[in-house]
Amino acid sequence: xxxxxxxxxxxxxxxxxxxxxxxxxxxxxxxxxxxxxxxxxxxxxxxxxxxxxxxxxxxxxxxxxxxxxxxxxxxxxxxxxxxxxxxxxxxxxxxxxxxxxxxxxxxxxxxxxxxxxxxxxxxxxxxxxxxxxxxxxxxxxxxxxxxxxxxxxxxxxxxxxxxxxxxxxxxxxxxxxxxxxxxxxxxxxxxxxxxxxxxxxxxxxxxxxxxxxxxxxxxxxxxxxxxxxxxxxxxxxxxxxxxxxxxxxxxxxxxxxxxxxxxxxxxxxxxxxxxxxxxxxxxxxxxxxxxxxxxxxxxxxxxxxxxxxxxxxxxxxxxxxxxxxxxxxxxxxxxxxxxxxxxxxxxxxxxxxxxxxxxxxxxxxxxxxxxx
Amino acid sequence: xxxxxxxxxxxxxxxxxxxxxxxxxxxxxxxxxxxxxxxxxxxxxxxxxxxxxxxxxxxxxxxxxxxxxxxxxxxxxxxxxxxxxxxxxxxxxxxxxxxxxxxxxxxxxxxxxxxxxxxxxxxxxxxxxxxxxxxxxxxxxxxxxxxxxxxxxxxxxxxxxxxxxxxxxxxxxxxxxxxxxxxxxxxxxxxxxxxxxxxxxxxxxxxxxxxxxxxxxxxxxxxxxxxxxxxxxxxxxxxxxxxxxxxxxxxxxxxxxxxxxxxxxxxxxxxxxxxxxxxxxxxxxxxxxxxxxxxxxxxxxxxxxxxxxxxxxxxxxxxxxxxxxxxxxxxxxxxxxxxxxxxxxxxxxxxxxxxxxxxxxxxxxxxxxxxx
Numbered sequence: 001x002x003x004x005x006x007x008x009x010x011x012x013x014x015x016x017x018x019x020x021x022x023x024x025x026x027x028x029x030x031x032x033x034x035x036x037x038x039x040x041x042x043x044x045x046x047x048x049x050x051x052x053x054x055x056x057x058x059x060x061x062x063x064x065x066x067x068x069x070x071x072x073x074x075x076x077x078x079x080x081x082x083x084x085x086x087x088x089x090x091x092x093x094x095x096x097x098x099x100x101x102x103x104x105x106x107x108x109x110x111x112x113x114x115x116x117x118x119x120x121x122x123x124x125x126x127x128x129x130x131x132x133x134x135x136x137x138x139x140x141x142x143x144x145x146x147x148x149x150x151x152x153x154x155x156x157x158x159x160x161x162x163x164x165x166x167x168x169x170x171x172x173x174x175x176x177x178x179x180x181x182x183x184x185x186x187x188x189x190x191x192x193x194x195x196x197x198x199x200x201x202x203x204x205x206x207x208x209x210x211x212x213x214x215x216x217x218x219x220x221x222x223x224x225x226x227x228x229x230x231x232x233x234x235x236x237x238x239x240x241x242x243x244x245x246x247x248x249x250x251x252x253x254x255x256x257x258x259x260x261x262x263x264x265x266x267x268x269x270x271x272x273x274x275x276x277x278x279x280x281x282x283x284x285x286x287x288x289x290x291x292x293x294x295x296x297x298x299x300x301x302x303x304x305x306x307x308x309x310x311x312x313x314x315x316x317x318x319x320x321x322x323x324x325x326x327x328x329x330x331x332x333x334x335x336x337x338x339x340x341x342x343x344x345x346x347x348x349x350x351x352x353x354x355x356x357x358x359x360x361x362x363x364x365x366x367x368x369x370x371x372x
Numbered sequence: 373x374x375x376x377x378x379x380x381x382x383x384x385x386x387x388x389x390x391x392x393x394x395x396x397x398x399x400x401x402x403x404x405x406x407x408x409x410x411x412x413x414x415x416x417x418x419x420x421x422x423x424x425x426x427x428x429x430x431x432x433x434x435x436x437x438x439x440x441x442x443x444x445x446x447x448x449x450x451x452x453x454x455x456x457x458x459x460x461x462x463x464x465x466x467x468x469x470x471x472x473x474x475x476x477x478x479x480x481x482x483x484x485x486x487x488x489x490x491x492x493x494x495x496x497x498x499x500x501x502x503x504x505x506x507x508x509x510x511x512x513x514x515x516x517x518x519x520x521x522x523x524x525x526x527x528x529x530x531x532x533x534x535x536x537x538x539x540x541x542x543x544x545x546x547x548x549x550x551x552x553x554x555x556x557x558x559x560x561x562x563x564x565x566x567x568x569x570x571x572x573x574x575x576x577x578x579x580x581x582x583x584x585x586x587x588x589x590x591x592x593x594x595x596x597x598x599x600x601x602x603x604x605x606x607x608x609x610x611x612x613x614x615x616x617x618x619x620x621x622x623x624x625x626x627x628x629x630x631x632x633x634x635x636x637x638x639x640x641x642x643x644x645x646x647x648x649x650x651x652x653x654x655x656x657x658x659x660x661x662x663x664x665x666x667x668x669x670x671x672x673x674x675x676x677x678x679x680x681x682x683x684x685x686x687x688x689x690x691x692x693x694x695x696x697x698x699x700x701x702x703x704x705x706x707x708x709x710x711x712x713x714x715x716x717x718x719x720x721x722x723x724x725x726x727x728x729x730x731x732x733x734x735x736x737x738x739x740x741x742x743x744x
Contacts, residue, residue, distance in 0.1 A: 006416045006633050010404045021405050030402035032382045033393050035705045044378045068440035071622040072602045102601045205625030229474045230444045250443040253577030261378050333407045
């Protein structure tokens with residue numbers, strides 16, 4: 001083997017994630033490693049917890065970062081809260097709702113599937129109907145911001161319905177946290193997971209989660225062991241919790257948590273409202289520019305995500321060739337369509353540190369040149 | 373909240389892991405992020421695969437890094453290879469064998485437990501007896517290098533027995549790979565997992581795994597779906613495999629993989645044999661120095677791990693106070709005893725980049741001063 005160190009170019013990441021990372025966060029990650037039980041590290045974990053509570057807008061004690069990517073955060077919510085035989089209403093309007101269904105089935109849950117078209121939000125009316133038809137349901141699960149389509153669903157309404165019918169809610173907020181409002185306590189979300197590599201602009205590989213007291217109660221009252229040892233929150237809690245002596249569960253990804261600490265600190269310093277506003281502003285600039293280029297956003301404005309823009313590929317355009325030219329000639333990454341939108345759409349992300357005017361301007365200029 | 377950036381001190385990590393990390397690896401990790409489907413990144417993943425094949429001494433195609441810590445690597449092996457009702461011989465001689473048992477049970481496997489005392493290796497005779505008594509066994513699982521005790525078991529003998537009796541072997545090599553010989557193909561290991569943060573001296577958070585063709589066959593012939601979507605190797609394979617178009621499964625921890633690439637490159641440049649020799653040499657220096665201080669290594673020399681040294685706490689010494697002084701006054705971390713050895717032993721690690729003469733000398737000098 002004749003291999004050398006990997007020296008990546010400087011790309012601008014405007015795809016569906018990972019998003020651009022501030023040099024400040026990358027620098028934090030490169031600081032010297034200390035032990036995962038070092039008192040200084042444990043203290044930093046407490047700070048991360050407080051910062052995550054801020055990002056999630058919650059006082060939930062059970063708030064921390066799963067030591068693995070968002071898909072493991074999703075699995076954390078399902079394996080801990082779904083017991084074999086539990087009926088779960090699963091809302092599918094894109095790739096990640098489908099993945100939730102996979103999770104329910106693999107946990108031995110009984111799924112009641114609510115489908116909405118890709119590009120449409122989850123219908124609260126359909127969820128209400130399902131809750132009425134299945135009064136023995138235990139959980140309602142849905143995706144707040146569908147990364148595969150760029151659609152926001154009404155998390156507040158859906159969690160309200162779940163609560164009315166005595167169900168817990170599981171909410172995928174991988175792409176929403178930091179980009180649009182996510183108010184865990186105000187909306188009554190019971191279990192939520194996000195990803196580090198979207199609007200938080202941290203390195204990929206971590207999944208912030210938060211469980212409400214009701215979710216923790218359900219976890220504590222389980223009749224069966226959680227099927228995943230690694231994701232078993234009753235065990236992980238003993239490592240992340242400040243109330244007692246930290247007990248070793250697994251080795252935390254120390255340097256990735258340095259990065260998460262720094263990125264959450266930056267979010268806190270900017271302020272959540274300001275971050276939401278910045279995403280909205282940059283989205284407006286992008287939308288206006290795309291319109292001038294004759295490119296259409298495929299999601300209706302009422303439920304369009306500012307941070308993930310689904311753009312229709314114009315008739316006769318080789319979408320893959322366009323992405324390749326953007327990447328190779330401009331070091332600019334935009335995303336391909338996923339699932340039903342493969343080949344038909346691009347996904348332009350404006351997430352976290354990437355949601356800046358210079359990026360929007362470059363993206364529009366490069367698209368204009370490549371599509372000319 | 374009045375929080376600031378986290379600035380860790382420079383510690384010397386001589387505990388049970390994470391180990392010290394070369395500045396070269398931390399630097400690699402801080403390079404600009406690129407997309408997880410970027411052709412340049414995919415090419416780097418192929419290089420990681422080749423480097424892992426070298427580290428594991430295998431030609432297994434199914435060789436890559438799980439995007440989560442070693443405990444998730446363990447779970448990867450069990451959830452993919454144990455089907456409900458499968459009989460699994462689980463060898464317990466420390467914390468991690470116990471964790472294997474948890475995994476078997478949570479997969480719905482039927483565990484046949486072989487116990488050896490903590491501080492002793494797994495007994496091949498007991499395993500052979502169990503295989504004879506349980507001819508319907510499907511898998512033999514054991515820990516090659518027990519991090520909780522510092523004991524090496526005879527992986528070659530145990531895998532040979534498994535094969536003779538038509539069983540697959542699952543081997544925990546979290547602490548062994550890079551520190552002592554691990555010869556996957558020569559020993560006939562079917563499924564192996566390691567950790568990035570031990571003798572590979574990479575950042576914590578990744579778990580290299582390798583499956584033999586027989587293990588892949590068992591996976592492909594499963595009657596039930598793997599209970600974990602995130603760890604389902606039939607899905608992950610499509611992302612890591614070079615044979616077809618990469619399909620998205622989860623977002624890889626891009627920057628952590630930069631670090632793994634660099635640390636594996638350093639191992640390749642040093643050479644495996646040289647790395648094993650370095651661990652042995654530094655261990656010899658440490659052992660001689662401890663002896664001079666009147667400190668006893670608790671594991672017999674025949675099966676003692678050079679990279680993890682179990683040191684008896686002398687009568688009347690407050691072991692926690694000693695560790696605290698080493699950490700606070702010398703920035704030197706050594707490990708506490710775990711499980712049965714809690715309070716009775718220290719664990720001094722000589723793993724990867726930490727296995728250097730200046731560290732051994734400092735550790736001995738600091739211990740001498742603190743114990744004076």
